[in-house]
Amino acid sequence: MTHVKLGAVDAKALLLEQFPVLPPALAGRLLAEASLVKAPAGSVLFDARQPCRGFPLVLEGSVGVSKSTPGGREILLYRVEPGQGCILSGGCLLGDTDYTARAVAESDTMLLSIPPALFQALMVESEPFRRFVFGMYGERLSEVMELVEEVAFRRLDVRLAQLLAARGPVLETTHQKLADELGSVREIVSRLLRGFEARGWVKLERERITVLDQAALAAMTS
Amino acid sequence: MTHVKLGAVDAKALLLEQFPVLPPALAGRLLAEASLVKAPAGSVLFDARQPCRGFPLVLEGSVGVSKSTPGGREILLYRVEPGQGCILSGGCLLGDTDYTARAVAESDTMLLSIPPALFQALMVESEPFRRFVFGMYGERLSEVMELVEEVAFRRLDVRLAQLLAARGPVLETTHQKLADELGSVREIVSRLLRGFEARGWVKLERERITVLDQAALAAMTS
DNA sequence: CCGGGTCTGTAACCTGGGTTCCATACTGGC
DNA sequence: GCCAGTATGGAACCCAGGTTACAGACCCGG
Numbered sequence: 202m203t204h205v206k207l208g209a210v211d212a213k214a215l216l217l218e219q220f221p222v223l224p225p226a227l228a229g230r231l232l233a234e235a236s237l238v239k240a241p242a243g244s245v246l247f248d249a250r251q252p253c254r255g256f257p258l259v260l261e262g263s264v265g266v267s268k269s270t271p272g273g274r275e276i277l278l279y280r281v282e283p284g285q286g287c288i289l290s291g292g293c294l295l296g297d298t299d300y301t302a303r304a305v306a307e308s309d310t311m312l313l314s315i316p317p318a319l320f321q322a323l324m325v326e327s328e329p330f331r332r333f334v335f336g337m338y339g340e341r342l343s344e345v346m347e348l349v350e351e352v353a354f355r356r357l358d359v360r361l362a363q364l365l366a367a368r369g370p371v372l373e374t375t376h377q378k379l380a381d382e383l384g385s386v387r388e389i390v391s392r393l394l395r396g397f398e399a400r401g402w403v404k405l406e407r408e409r410i411t412v413l414d415q416a417a418l419a420a421m422t423s
Numbered sequence: 424m425t426h427v428k429l430g431a432v433d434a435k436a437l438l439l440e441q442f443p444v445l446p447p448a449l450a451g452r453l454l455a456e457a458s459l460v461k462a463p464a465g466s467v468l469f470d471a472r473q474p475c476r477g478f479p480l481v482l483e484g485s486v487g488v489s490k491s492t493p494g495g496r497e498i499l500l501y502r503v504e505p506g507q508g509c510i511l512s513g514g515c516l517l518g519d520t521d522y523t524a525r526a527v528a529e530s531d532t533m534l535l536s537i538p539p540a541l542f543q544a545l546m547v548e549s550e551p552f553r554r555f556v557f558g559m560y561g562e563r564l565s566e567v568m569e570l571v572e573e574v575a576f577r578r579l580d581v582r583l584a585q586l587l588a589a590r591g592p593v594l595e596t597t598h599q600k601l602a603d604e605l606g607s608v609r610e611i612v613s614r615l616l617r618g619f620e621a622r623g624w625v626k627l628e629r630e631r632i633t634v635l636d637q638a639a640l641a642a643m644t645s
Numbered sequence: 646c647c648g649g650g651t652c653t654g655t656a657a658c659c660t661g662g663g664t665t666c667c668a669t670a671c672t673g674g675c
Numbered sequence: 676g677c678c679a680g681t682a683t684g685g686a687a688c689c690c691a692g693g694t695t696a697c698a699g700a701c702c703c704g705g
Contacts, residue, residue: 268572276575278568288564301565324557325550335546338560342510343523345567346500350490352574353498353606357692375652384575389692391653407652407701579662597682611662613683629671629682 212237215260216313219284222333227323231258235315240264240306246287248303255314258286262310266302267381276352276384278302279344288337357385358393362418365403369412434459437482438535441506444555449545453480457537462486462528468509470525477536480508484532488524489603498574498606500524501566510559579607580615584640587625591634 216228223231238257240246246257246264257264264281266289281287281304289302315323323330351360360383365372372379380390394410397403402418404411412418438450445453460479462468468479468486479486486503488511503509503526511524537545545552573582582605587594594601602612616632619625624640626633634640 268568268575270572270576272576274576276571278571289568298561298565302568324553328547331546331553335557335560338557338564339520342560342564342567343520345564345571346490346511346524348571349498349500349567349574350492352571353490354492354494354496377652386693387653388655388694392655392692395654405653599682608663609683610664610685614662614685617684627683 212260212311212313215283215311216258219260220258220333222329224329227327227330231313231315231319234319235313238312238314240310240312242306242308242310244306246304246306246312247300249300251300253300253317255316256286256320257312257314259283260311260313262306262308262312264304264310264312265307265382266304268302274384274386275381277382278348279341280307286334286337288334288341352384357383357389358396359421361390361393362397362421365397365410365412366415366418369410369415369418371412372410373408374410375408434482434533434535437505437533438480441482442480442555444551446551449549449552453535453537453541456541457535460534460536462532462534464528464530464532466528468526468528469522471522473522475522475539477538478508478542479534479536481505482533482535484528484530484534486526486532486534487529487604488526490524496606496608497603499604500570501563502529508556508559510556510563574606579605579611580618581643583612583615584619584624584643587619587632587634588637588640591632591637591640593634594632595630596632597630 213228213232216223216232217225220228235255235258240262242262247253249268259281261283263283264287265277266279266281266287267275267277269275287304289300289304324334361379364379364382376390376394377387380387383390394403394405397418398405400417402412402414404413435450435454438445438454439447442450457477462484464484469475471490481503483505485505486509487499488501488503488509489497489499491497509526511522511526546556583601586601586604598612598616599609602609605612616625616627619640620627622639624634624636626635
């Protein structure tokens with residue numbers, strides 16, 4: 202976990218390190234023509250009904266893409282980690298349509314925003330870049346399809362348990378944020394967590410959940 | 424609605440008609456190298472955990488892609504109509520992964536199955552083909568993301584009403600099939616339909632639902 | 646060290662939707 | 676015209692999860 206200040210040089214190192222699939226020549230070009238953006242935790246990168254300004258590659262941190270209702274409820278569709286790009290922007294750029302979801306930096310995030318023209322050009326010229334973008338599309342689609350199934354058929358306690366098992370052993374977060382990730386509400390998440398705690402599977406503290414029995418949580422899935 | 428028997432000639436006509444974005448030269452090549460497949464209504468084109476044999480373009484009929492649980496419940500992820508391809512296969516071909524869902528012909532369907540090698544070649548060589556495939560990816564992803572929101576936050580009566588309004592004025596289907604589309608069960612769909620009938624919004628008969636007040640159904644959305 | 650904001654605990658209550666069960670009715674083949 | 680298979684009607688019951696409403700508890704800034 203590097204905590205150095207990031208300049209142009211570090212950006213290049215990060216780009217090469219996080220996106221090994223991209224040939225170095227291309228990386229150089231990206232750094233020259235794309236703009237480096239720092240997004241502090243919590244900042245909104247884009248929102249529904251907005252046109253798309255560029256195709257962002259995440260170098261550091263992570264971005265959550267979610268849908269939300271007027272009533273204030275929310276559900277996380279997927280997370281963009283370092284080494285990935287926000288594929289939603291790809292669709293917007295190619296189809297020239299607006300966003301249909303919201304993207305929020307989940308931690309301090311650094312990303313490289315490829316301007317539309319360059320993105321289009323790369324898609325035509327660069328085979329590796331195309332493969333990269335395509336691969337990500339496929340992955341995302343599968344993920345979101347999976348999510349539909351989860352939301353439609355899996356009980357919330359199971360989904361919460363999965364989440365805890367996957368992200369443990371220690372989660373520094375609030376019940377509200379977990380609820381927003383699952384598409385539920387704070388009270389229910391609190392209630393379920395209490396249940397897990399009673400069974401000795403987790404320990405609860407303010408803004409911190411410690412997983413004590415990952416196996417038990419994971420076993421709920423079945 | 425053409426009911427002629429379909430031979431090679433008709434396939435070409437259909438291909439050109441349904442896929443105007445593809446240049447005629449490419450269409451010729453596709454017909455020469457891809458295989459024409461007829462799938463009777465109800466036949467399973469592919470299922471989860473199977474590798475992918477080709478990239479199918481739908482010429483006539485329609486294909487439903489859905490997830491299902493061991494318990495027998497089901498939810499429709501999206502529908503592939505004439506002029507579209509099954510993008511899920513694209514991901515499988517490029518990433519060489521297995522399917523994660525099931526595809527069923529919803530009516531007698533005719534499709535053109537592009538073999539993996541040709542698909543890969545076209546993605547490299549043909550800009551219009553690439554644009555076509557890309558465009559579809561973006562669309563599907565948006566659709567499925569939308570579906571997550573619907574399933575997570577919208578009540579079933581509203582979703583059913585939407586479905587009826589969109590697919591009316593007459594639906595030749597069973598309550599079970601509607602349930603499988605929505606990710607619910609027969610009894611609930613029946614109950615809700617009864618409610619709509621009581622309000623004079625639909626008329627119910629065996630294997631047939633007639634929408635009488637589309638405006639009322641559509642208005643539930645808000 | 647006081648006070649407002651945020652996070653969590655807890656409980657009563659409600660309801661949408663799933664489960665179970667059975668009755669009825671239509672339909673097509675023999 | 677009978678019978679098996681399928682589609683629908685209808686009700687009792689249950690429960691996961693959402694709503695509402697507070698009360699502490701912690702945390703930070705002034």
